[in-house]
Amino acid sequence: MENNKPENVEEINLSEVLQVRRDKLKNLQESGNDPYKISKYNVTHHSDEIKNNFEALEGKQVCVAGRIMSKRIMGKASFMHLQDQNGRIQVYVKRDDVGVDDYKLFKTYDMGDIVGIEGFVFKTKTEEVSIHAEKIVLLSKSLQVLPEKYHGLKDIDLRYRQRYVDLIVNPEVKEAFLTRTKALKALRNYLDNLGFLEVETPILNTIAGGANARPFITHHNTLDIPMYLRIANELYLKRLIVGGFDKVYEMGRMFRNEGMDMKHNPEYTAIELYQAYADYKDMMEITENVISHMAEVATGSMKVNYQGTEIDFTPPWKRMTMEECVLEHTGVDFSKIDTDEDALAIAREKGIEITPGMRRGEVINAFFEEFGEDKLIQPTFITHHPVEVSPLAKRNVEDPRRTDRFEAFANKWELANAFSELNDPIDQRGRFEDQERKRKLGDDEAFEMDEDFLNALEVGLPPTGGLGIGIDRVIMLLTNSPSIRDVLLFPTMKPIGKKDEENQDL
Secondary structure: OOOOOOOOHHHHHHHHHHHHHHHHHHHHHHOOOOHHHOOOOOOOOOHHHHHHOHHHHEOOEEEEEEEEEEEEEEOOEEEEEEEEOOEEEEEEEEHHHHOHHHHHHHOOOOOOOEEEEEEEEEEOOOOOEEEEEEEEEEEEOOOOOOOOOOOOOOOHHHHHHOHHHHHHHOHHHHHHHHHHHHHHHHHHHHHHHOOOEEOOOOOEEOOOOOOOOOOOEEEEOOOOEEEEEOOOOHHHHHHHHHOOOOEEEEEEEEEOOOOOEOOEOOEEEEEEEEEEOOOHHHHHHHHHHHHHHHHHHHHOOOEEEEOOEEEEOOOOOEEEEHHHHHHHHHOOOHHHOOOHHHHHHHHHHOOOOOOOOOOHHHHHHHHHHHHHHHHOOOOEEEEOOEHHHOOOEOEOOOOOOEEOEEEEEEOOEEEEEEEEEOOOHHHHHHHHHHHHHHHHOOOOOOOOOOHHHHHHHHHHOOOEEEEEEEHHHHHHHHHOOOOHHHOOOOOOOOOOOOOOOOOOOO
């Protein structure tokens, strides 16, 4: 006999299940049991609190609320597992205790439904801490079907798009974000204890400054001007140092209209801090101390395992100049290469891409990015970047071609960027003019001239150390997360239906 079973039978079956849930809701509403009319439920305890304090709570009345994650009907008595924000706990539901009518309703409840339970704490014969229900109320009807418990939500793309489901069915995901919260609290506490003041600066800017990056552009209708989502908050924070705040920091979202991959998202979290009368060496000390503190508070250790490799954040971290790193990994000694022409010649010899207007300092940086960066597994400070790639950093006194700057690396990633801030307004204007030259040569990530910032420098910026840390990358390491999307609750996703060949491996 020919099989006429339709190819989309699973979709049909799912549609039937969803319709059954809607029919159940309709019946509840028609019988006067509409869950959506309940506005409040008095929760007195959470699952972990009950399990961790059984001796004190045994026999005591508790009220809990959460989702039904499993249910086993056994005639006149049933068991279910309730999941709240802190975990799961077993609930024993007996018809004679909750009442015939409520028990009949309970038997119709589905996985994912949100219920309130009132009862007393006890242990079952198998020694599992549980709640003996005396009252049960449906607080919200789940009209969708949660992923099957043994397979969970495995589709990576769907997990990111439906993070609310991901958090329900994959407990380790929630743990990663709890670790993130612990780490950020530790970061703030550390800086607060050092006397830093947390501030807020504009997200909408009239000039995209503070970093070499491509901005998101929008338009302000009333002013009839283009505006930019900030790519960095550096220039505003330094204005506050000019204004007399000696220690400031801001943690928040930055926005860069660039590519997406496992460690880049168009909006991401960063912290920048500035301290008057300090230099890049002070920032180096803060960097290694605060990141190691975050690791210890959030994970219990300054050593973390990331994808099979142990990363040891214990201070002090290794230090080497950019030129020393290039020499170690290529044999090219830029201390003996003084001209742009000689630098470009060795770049061509080593296969480095030559860009318009490229100079010696940019060649050194390109060598580092090509041959040195991917060797930095353990936390390492790379110092004294060329002035050509450091438009806001103070020149080094011994070698004015260098700056008093560092980048912190771990697991081959840049985690932090810092320097002794350039406070010479004449030099800063020249750096901005050089950035404008790059823009004219086609570099749309180069800085724009910021006259108000130059005016602030002319008012007077004291010697200042500044530091920026990429929060999401640090959290990736602390939570052993392979992608930045694993540490952002709602990462940027291409709308469903649009082909995404470029980012298919994210």
